[in-house]
Amino acid sequence: MAEPSQSTAASALYDPRVRGYAYQALLLAALVALVWSASHNVYVNMQARGVPTGFGFWDQTAGFDINQKLIAYSSQSTYGRAFWVGLCNTALVAALGIALATPLGFAIGVARLSPNWILAKIAMIYVEIMRNTPLLLQLLFWYNAVLKALPAPRQSINLFGLIFLNNRGLYVPRPEFALGAEWIALAFLLGIAGAFAWRRWARRRQALTGKQAPVGAVAAALCLGLPVAAYFAAGRPVGFDLAHQAGFNLSGGVQILPELAALIFGLVTYTAGFIAEIVRAGVLAVSKGQGEAASALGLHRGLTMRLVVIPQAMRLITPPLTSQYLNIVKNSSLAVFIGYPDLVQIFAGTVLNQTQAAVQVMAITMGVYLVISLAVAFALNAYNARQALKER
């Protein structure tokens, strides 16, 4: 049964497959035209303004200094080196932010569910304030209204002569390692390995005989006691360089810039509010019978939370928690507002202004964030696939 030949043109027009190809061809043509005209314009505009079109600036001397560097850098270093300094500073903020916001957020989230009315209300007020005011406002408040208002170095706030706080930052003792300090690190690693072995043994014994053994206390003793023993055995190889008054300023110790302190403090308190809500939602989603069954077995509230509810809630908590971690990484770019030398401030700020290579610099900067986000997304997908309930 051959179709009438005159209707094939019309039926091709109504064939969803043909239409699909046509739509896609149109979109592709539009995208190609857009990219082509944009790149043409970029090229023409950059030529007209005398802006470098390649990545040659990467190896040129930067000529500016950076006030916080985790890797060697001076004003004689290259722009490429400045990029790595900025990336390390961003990584430092992100790592500290995640490490501090997670326990704070969990604590506040659990506090919101506490049977103690006043604790629950205080946690609620904290969460509402943090979630309903902009992060930038909080950062500026901590930086301009709190840290800048601290006394000058000569009137530093002094905690036991160890820690000094003034408007130039927070000064903590700097450890100085002499020969033999590696034994302490070794002892610490040994302590961790020992703690894991002890936990394994205790669990196996409990499974076999029902007898319990203290795990936390022994692990703490191993992890702290062994390094302390090694410290004395190796002849006290670690000294501390304390900050002390020198003229109008403090010298010695490790100076934590007020910018870094404000950024970490602001990011941690802000993100903890969001993590608290995630934890609360996760805990509430665990069926009530689980908690009741745990109390019927005689577990008190803390153990019920730790052994029964939180492990089940983690399945719900992990995906949004990961996106909060990514938010910390992305929000660390607000450093640029208070002058902390992170990737955006150094690279997309100073380097961009000096080289005028806007396209290359922005592409690299966004590329870094994009790579981090995509890598975390892939890791999360893999984790979810492993954690998902195995249903029949």
Added chain:
Amino acid sequence: MADASLAYVRTAPAPILPAPIFSRGAFAWMRENLFSSWTSGALTLILLALCLWLIPPLIEWATVRAVWSAPDGALCRAHQDGACWAFIAQKIDYFRYGSYPQGERWRVDVTEAIGGVLIAWLAWPGAPRRAVGAGLFFVAFPILGFILLRGSDWFGLPVVETVLWGGVFVSLLTALVGIVFSLPLGVLLALGRRSPLPIIRAASVMFIEFVRGVPFVTVLFMANFMLPLFLPESWTPDRLLRSLVGAALFAAAYMAEEVRGGLQSINKGQFEGAMALGLKYWPMTGLVILPQALTLVVPGIVNNFIGLFKDTTLVSIVGLVDFLGAVENAFKDTVWVGPTIAPTGYAFAALFYFAFCFAMSRYQAFTERRLAAGRR
């Protein structure tokens, strides 16, 4: 049965005693909620002490010790233990309008009032003719707002250059432009991401993941520094417009993920039913799928809007003066310089943002409850 000679048998019922004092009323509540155990009781006392230590000084700082009116900063510098509300009172017009010309500020007020009425119309679930409201809000209001705010010789309104715009109204403008343009764009992107056509899907996924993977600050930098490079030499979009484009594109990617969530939760039978009725893709999407999907994601959209409103503070990085930028600028006024100025300004800004965002989050909770009630 009752034998009167047995003295130990009651003949009348015992009077009903009230429950012990510790198991009723305020006492019972306190025992239950504040002192249920030793640790809980200790915690309550510590927290109460903490509140008593922190809250009264804070209230005193904001009220009795504050300077409520003063011509300049001298009085505030003299009273360093209280807020300087006089500074806010003096600068409030700058906070609201930026450098918008004095005589033209009614145009901002009118635009804000119209916008407020339209938003109330859209946000009130039982309002009549919400479709008309949506049409006015998404089509007529942007045009009217543009004419009113920027000015046009046709209507006899003098043109006000955008460099003069600032304050609260720029914050609201950025957030509103973000929402008005990101919603349709986000719906298209979400549909594109679920499309069976591979090129359309790939393009949508790439846009969404790219924008969601980078910080808003870099999107603003890109809009500010790179948009002029992407366009021919002759069209240099103005600074405000560049940031608005950046905000709209940024918000669209987040909106798209929100809408995709709604689309995914629509039962497959809805698609099949619509197709069985002979509807093609666009009628099916527009008449059957989207009305259900968008209703489901109203809480998510409001949540996005709260985030966008907070993110508008970042536009000051590219030289715009939003509300927070105006507050920061006002700190530089040498007449008012003093140690209490910054805390007062930040406290005022925090109250402003909190009032807006908290109201929106309450509205979000309300829409969530409404949806939950419908699905029970």
